[in-house]
Amino acid sequence: MMLYRTYQSYCDRLRQDMYFLTSNGRLSEHLVDKIILQLNRVYPQILTNKEAEKFRNPKTLLHSRLSDLIKHLQNKGDKHCQEFYRALQINAEQVYNDLPSRKIISKRHLTVEDNCPQARINEDRTNRIPYGGLSLEESAHSSSQRIGNHRFHRDRH
The missing domain is CATH 1.20.5 (Single alpha-helices involved in coiled-coils or other helix-helix interfaces)
Known part of the structure; x- marks a missing residue:
C-alpha cells in the first residue's frame, strides 16, 4: 500500500481556518493590526499602504476587517496566504498552533503511523x-x- 501526503494549498487552509480566526475573541484588534502591519511593512507586495489602511480602519468592525483581509489574500493567491500564516505565527503563535488546519495535518501524520x-x-x-x-x-x-x-x-x- 503506497502512502502519500496530499498537498493542501495555503488558500485552502485559510478557507478552512477562516471561521476559527474570525470567531469572537480569537484575535484581538491589536494582533490583527500587527499582522496587517507586518504584511504591509515586511512584505509590501502582499499588502499596499492603501490596502493596509483599509483593513486597519477602526470604524469597521474587527470581524468584517479580518474576513475581508482573508478573502483579499485568498484572491491574491497562495503566496499571499502563506505570508499571512507566517505573520500569524510570528505575532500570535498560540492561535497559529491551535488552527484547525494544523490539527488536521498533525492527525494525518499520526494516522499514517498508527494505521x-x-x-x-x-x-x-x-x-x-x-x-x-x-x-x-x-x-x-x-x-x-x-x-x-x-x-x-x-x-x-
Missing part, C-alpha cells in the same frame, strides 16, 4: 542496514579494530 506500523518498522530498518551480519556501527567498529590489529601484526613482523 501502518509496518511503515515505522521499515523506516527503522533503513536506518540499520546490515553489512556482513553487523549493523553499520558494529561493522565500522570491528573494521577499525581489524585494521588496527593488522597494522600491529605487520609492525611485529
Whole structure:
C-alpha cells in the first residue's frame, strides 16, 4: 500500500481556518493590526499602504476587517496566504498552533503511523542496514579494530 501526503494549498487552509480566526475573541484588534502591519511593512507586495489602511480602519468592525483581509489574500493567491500564516505565527503563535488546519495535518501524520506500523518498522530498518551480519556501527567498529590489529601484526613482523 503506497502512502502519500496530499498537498493542501495555503488558500485552502485559510478557507478552512477562516471561521476559527474570525470567531469572537480569537484575535484581538491589536494582533490583527500587527499582522496587517507586518504584511504591509515586511512584505509590501502582499499588502499596499492603501490596502493596509483599509483593513486597519477602526470604524469597521474587527470581524468584517479580518474576513475581508482573508478573502483579499485568498484572491491574491497562495503566496499571499502563506505570508499571512507566517505573520500569524510570528505575532500570535498560540492561535497559529491551535488552527484547525494544523490539527488536521498533525492527525494525518499520526494516522499514517498508527494505521501502518509496518511503515515505522521499515523506516527503522533503513536506518540499520546490515553489512556482513553487523549493523553499520558494529561493522565500522570491528573494521577499525581489524585494521588496527593488522597494522600491529605487520609492525611485529
